Amino acid sequence: xxxxxxxxxxxxxxxxxxxxxxxxxxxxxxxxxxxxxxxxxxxxxxxxxxxxxxxxxxxxxxxxxxxxxxxxxxxxxxxxxxxxxxxxxxxxxxxxxxxxxxxxxxxxxxxxxxxxxxxxxxxxxxxxxxxxxxxxxxxxxxxxxxxxxxxxxxxxxxxxxxxxxxxxxxxxxxxxxxxxxxxxxxxxxxxxxxxxxxxxxxxxx
Amino acid sequence: xxxxxxxxxxxxxxxxxxxxxxxxxxxxxxxxxxxxxxxxxxxxxxxxxxxxxxxxxxxxxxxxxxxxxxxxxxxxxxxxxxxxxxxxxxxxxxxxxxxxxxxxxxxxxxxxxxxxxxxxxxxxxxxxxxxxxxxxxxxxxxxxxxxxxxxxxxxxxxxxxxxxxxxxxxxxxxxxxxxxxxxxxxxxxxxxxxxxxxxxxxxxxxxxxxxxxxxxxxxxxxxxxxxxxx
Ligand SMILES: [Zn+2]
Numbered sequence: 012x013x014x015x016x017x018x019x020x021x022x023x024x025x026x027x028x029x030x031x032x033x034x035x036x037x038x039x040x041x042x043x044x045x046x047x048x049x050x051x052x053x054x055x056x057x058x059x060x061x062x063x064x065x066x067x068x069x070x071x072x073x074x075x076x077x078x079x080x081x082x083x084x085x086x087x088x089x090x091x092x093x094x095x096x097x098x099x100x101x102x103x104x105x106x107x108x109x110x111x112x113x114x115x116x117x118x119x120x121x122x123x124x125x126x127x128x129x130x131x132x133x134x135x136x137x138x139x140x141x142x143x144x145x146x147x148x149x150x151x152x153x154x155x156x157x158x159x160x161x162x163x164x165x166x167x168x169x170x171x172x173x174x175x176x177x178x179x180x181x182x183x184x185x186x187x188x189x190x191x192x193x194x195x196x197x198x199x200x201x202x203x204x205x206x207x208x209x210x211x212x213x214x215x216x
Numbered sequence: 217x218x219x220x221x222x223x224x225x226x227x228x229x230x231x232x233x234x235x236x237x238x239x240x241x242x243x244x245x246x247x248x249x250x251x252x253x254x255x256x257x258x259x260x261x262x263x264x265x266x267x268x269x270x271x272x273x274x275x276x277x278x279x280x281x282x283x284x285x286x287x288x289x290x291x292x293x294x295x296x297x298x299x300x301x302x303x304x305x306x307x308x309x310x311x312x313x314x315x316x317x318x319x320x321x322x323x324x325x326x327x328x329x330x331x332x333x334x335x336x337x338x339x340x341x342x343x344x345x346x347x348x349x350x351x352x353x354x355x356x357x358x359x360x361x362x363x364x365x366x367x368x369x370x371x372x373x374x375x376x377x378x379x380x381x382x383x384x385x386x387x388x389x390x391x392x393x394x395x396x397x398x399x400x401x402x403x404x405x406x407x408x409x410x411x412x413x414x415x416x417x418x419x420x421x422x423x424x425x426x427x428x429x430x431x432x433x434x435x436x437x438x439x440x441x442x443x444x445x446x
Contacts (some may be wrong), residue, residue, distance in 0.1 A: 047285075054281055058222065061271035082276055083284050090288050101258075106263025112233040120237070120351075132326045132351055137240045138233075139322065142247050142254055159259075162268040178264045179271055183234040184225060199225050206224055209263060 034103035050090060057089075057107055058082050064111065067179055073119055081118065085111045095140065102156045113138055115181065131171035162212035170205035177202060218250050227253060231260035234415040238355035238422045241323060242378040242398065245420055248321035249396025252299040305330050316361065316383050316418045323381065324420055327357070334359070342366025344413070360419045361388055362411035370408040375424025384417035386410060 040049035060145040065078040072083070088110050096106055113134045116166060120134075163171065175183050184202065222230075222243055229235035230243045247254050310333040311317050317328070327348040328334070334346040342363045352356035362368055364384070379399045386393055388407045393399060401407065403424075409415040 051281070054284070058276040058280065059273035059334065060271055061267055062270060062274040062276050066274050075375055078274070079276065079280050083287070086284055087287055088293075091238055091291070102265055103306065104269040105262045108265040108268045109261055111268070112231075116233050131330075132241070132323065136323050136326050137237075137244045139244060139247075140398070141322075142244070142257075156266060157264050160270060163263070163266060174263070175267065177228060177234065178232045178267050181232060182237055183229055183232050186234075202228055202428070203224050206260070213259075 014179035032102060038089075038093060038096050038106065040096050040105040041090065042096045049161055053089065053103070056084055056205040057103075058086060061085050061107075061111055065115075073115060073122075078116065081111075081114060084118070085114045088114060105156060109138060158213055162209045166205050166208060170201050170208070173198060181209055187212045217394070218252070218396040218398075219391070220399055221253055221399075222246060222249060222398050224256070224319050226400075227256055228260055231257055231264060237352040238350055239355050239378060241327070241357065242380050242420065244323045244381045245321050245382075246398040248323070248366075249382045259339075271427045277361055286291060289398060307334065308333050310334070316416060320382060324358060336361070340369050343368045354424070356423045358421055358423070360421050361419045362409060362419075363413055364415050364417075365413045368408060370406060378422040379426065380420045382418045382420050385412045386417045386419075387412070 020184070026145055034053065037049040037053050040046045041053065062078045064079050065073065085107070089107060092110065095104075100106075101109075117134050162175070166174070173187065173215050176187050177184070182190070184198050187193070188193055188198045226235065226239070235243070247257065252301065276362055306312070308331060317423055318335075322327075327350060329349070336344045336346045339345050339360075343351045343366065344361045346361075347361045348357045348359065360379070361383075363386075368372055378399070379401070380398075381391075381397045382393050383395060385395075386409045388409045390407070
């Protein structure tokens with residue numbers, strides 16, 4: 012365990028690690044120095060990606076017209092929460108992904124009939140950043156992002172599709188099954204297989 | 217030692233934000249206890265980040281940026297007067313004095329009523345339950361408390377039921393469950409939990425549909441068990 016941890020720490024200092032990527036560095040500047048210039052560059056890069064995400068998944072509770080609203084809300088959260096961002100814990104893209112996911116859930120809940128207002132639990136209580144406070148996880152995860160991107164590209168098309176539908180289009184496994192006419196078990200196993208392969212490629216390093 | 221974890225599909229839906237709110241409460245509670253699943257969640261989040269980074273791009277108009285900077289400016293000005301309220305409000309004395317309800321995971325603590333006591337209902341001689349308000353109406357979210365050594369009447373599940381052990385332990389035909397263990401019962405599964413002899417067992421549970429008690433005792437207490445999501 013100690014040996015593994017040491018290796019991870021060593022790896023973490025190596026050049027080309029995700030820690031060194033431009034976006035993570037800019038996000039650190041936004042958090043630590045409150046740099047509006049760095050923030051403008053982050054906006055230029057991530058706002059079109061967030062909008063692309065939203066438009067790829069127009070739903071009744073989050074229609075395409077809400078895309079700009081989502082962009083503004085996510086980037087506002089990015090600004091306000093940036094001081095808690097830690098580049099050794101996650102790459103900027105992962106951190107912004109989680110901020111975007113939470114904003115999307117918030118917006119959908121605001122528009123939903125199912126929501127009951129009286130509860131004190133908020134989105135950030137469920138997807139709680141404090142639960143990530145583990146040095147071992149941090150180091151490992153930050154270095155893995157690039158590997159994940161590479162192994163994702165090599166997945167069979169149906170596994171890639173299933174993972175994209177889950178993550179990017181925000182669909183539950185049973186919604187995907189309904190829409191594609193595939194058995195739920197098939198959808199689940201495609202997601203699982205895809206994840207397994209990504210996981211395996213991380214182990215192989 | 218945690219032996220029962222949510223499966224990868226549940227954790228993926230949790231990370232992608234597509235899992236039902238109430239079930240997410242159960243996952244977060246488990247994560248509080250389980251570093252292994254926290255690790256998995258970190259990986260699953262980074263997959264989301266990778267997908268975002270290489271996803272489609274759509275042009276965003278300059279107006280959005282202008283509006284955003286105005287919003288940020290307004291907040292920076294207001295922030296001077298803003299006093300952060302990070303302290304949690306005090307709990308009702310009946311809750312803070314209950315040894316079983318201390319040191320609960322944060323997300324569960326948030327579900328406790330602030331200005332009133334929990335309403336414990338007797339489901340059967342060894343089993344009490346208290347419903348919690350959880351901001352959704354699809355599942356019944358509740359505490360279940362089994363007396364030490366108590367057996368719960370055999371019952372089956374009309375819908376999905378997720379249980380996370382918070383305090384103490386219980387066992388059934390399949391094994392022993394200790395704090396942090398995450399159990400999923402599918403509709404139609406019959407089981408009969410028994411709490412350990414030395415202490416009460418407190419569980420956090422999320423039920424989709426009424427739980428039916430089977431057997432003679434079951435028929436007597438069944439009326440108490442209608443699901444009232446809150
Ligand atoms: Zn676990």
